[in-house]
Amino acid sequence: MRTENAERGSRNAEQPSQRWYACSAFLAIGLSLGLQSPDPWPILDHASQVYQTITSLSANFDQVIVNPMIGAPDTTHGRLYQMRPSRFAMRFTAPKGDRIVADGRFLWLYTPSTTPGQVIRSRIPDYGTTGPNLIGQFVERPHERYTASYVRADSLPEGMADVVRLVPMGRDAPYSEATIWVGREDGLVRRLDITESSSQRRTVTLRNMRVNAGVPGRELTFSPPAGVRVVDQ
Template sequence: MRVHLVAAAALLALRPAAAPAQPDAAGLLGRSARVYRSLGALRAEFTQVIDDPMVGRLDSRGVLVQSGASKLSMKFSDPKGDEIVIDGRHVWVYTPSTAPGQVIRLPVPSGPVYGYNLLAWFLDKPSERYTATYVREERSGTRTLDVLALLPAVPDLPFRRATIALDRDDGLPRRIEIEELSGARRTLTLTKLQPNAGVSASQFTFAVPRGVRIVDQS
């Protein structure tokens, strides 16, 4: 009997260890969405890289402030003076670095504003819009990030695929990478996040500079 027990124990020892369970991508994304919805405001520094096969690489940086899905301010330090503001009624796109003398004004759509308010686009009802898959764990300084791949689950999303890196501690996104339908790749990286930072209403007001023409695209 003892011989059989020893043999059985030896066989169990030779059996490969079970692989660790894969983290629940949908659960991680859902948690991040809940954290995002609970925020009164969010302030962060950002860097953005756009790799476009038609125009090459575009790098920018600045400060992002957001309040809910309908208010956003992106003030660029590079290119200095560029600004994107969503005031709840309109989207203002002011880029004197590439289009001096004008500001584009668009109506705010009923859903999140893709291309500008990426956080709202990816974290507003994500389970209805995306299929999420766990990709890997990353380290960023002292932080651990969970990287998820997102594929559109509905036909009207203007990108092929995306990845989002979520902070394991607070659930907030630190990086979003998008492959757009045009073939361009956009990477938005957030640092120095300040959840529920104090913001004023003027943060989401665009003051049209003197001599600048409004191009209304209503």
């Protein structure tokens, strides 16, 4: 009898321990599933689909460039304009007078604040659909061009956004990675954080966006001011 009672007591003692391990295992599985990052591709697909419906876009921008070789960040502001497929412009209000214009044939870089008396002109390639486009390069055909990972959800003045990290598959991109903020409701790219090949980091935040409202023609053309030398690259 003593042996039988001892065995029964031993089994009863084991049962709580077994239940504890079973509960712990289920809890660990639940936590593991809860910690899995969301799939970034539905977010990018949404952004890509929305981008295909946009013929023109304008927005105020704040740009911060951090160059580890220089130290202090360079902060600029202005208005950005885009007209698909290859027209793009940034008119700076600080520093006032600086402009970047892609007119469909040439990309003009005019920065009298740092290099007065000249404008750099380079031809836009005839192939491809993105051109010198700040936004399109990240949401056009993303499956073919990037590996993607979900970073986090973030709150912006316009509402919630999903943050996605992109790493180019090819080696010809002028940046090693980019992180974009995609509006959860409208699918618009509202912020970009780009790590360039030179290790320079560029952050662009877009505000007061207007979609498919047209762009003034003067913003997408550039004529060198009198006395300004054109440097072809």
